Amino acid sequence: MSVQARKEALRYLFEPIVDKLGYKFTPAAEDADFLLEQEAELEARLGAPYCPCQARTKDRAENMKIVCPCIPFHRRHYDAMRRCWCGLFVHKDVTDPDKLRQIPPDRFFKEAE
Numbered sequence: 001m002s003v004q005a006r007k008e009a010l011r012y013l014f015e016p017i018v019d020k021l022g023y024k025f026t027p028a029a030e031d032a033d034f035l036l037e038q039e040a041e042l043e044a045r046l047g048a049p050y051c052p053c054q055a056r057t058k059d060r061a062e063n064m065k066i067v068c069p070c071i072p073f074h075r076r077h078y079d080a081m082r083r084c085w086c087g088l089f090v091h092k093d094v095t096d097p098d099k100l101r102q103i104p105p106d107r108f109f110k111e112a113e
């Protein structure tokens with residue numbers, strides 16, 4: 001399957017999953033397209049649609065936490081930002097994703113303590 005076809009397949013697969021989590025694809029269509037393409041390429045190379053914005057380690061269990069959509073593993077953090085780390089998904093009521101700020105995980109958890 002071509003990267004383009006897989007990208008569209010991932011879009012189709014992800015939509016109902018994130019919908020149940022209260023998220024949708026970002027309205028920034030070019031960003032969504034770019035991120036999905038990165039994921040399709042990572043999947044072709046590594047076997048899973050890993051997050052294009054988070055570093056993988058040698059720990060397979062940890063890496064599974066950044067297979068897209070990784071929202072369930074990072075729920076508190078992403079819900080606070082109203083977006084996932086990459087910004088591919090945003091809360092359903094978000095209309096302007098540029099207004100959302102990315103909060104580094106260490107800062108988020110320190111402030112949440």
Ligand code: SF4
Nearest residue numbers: 051068070084085086
């Ligand atoms: S941060 Fe977003 S794009 Fe990256 S894997 Fe998680 S849900 Fe997917």
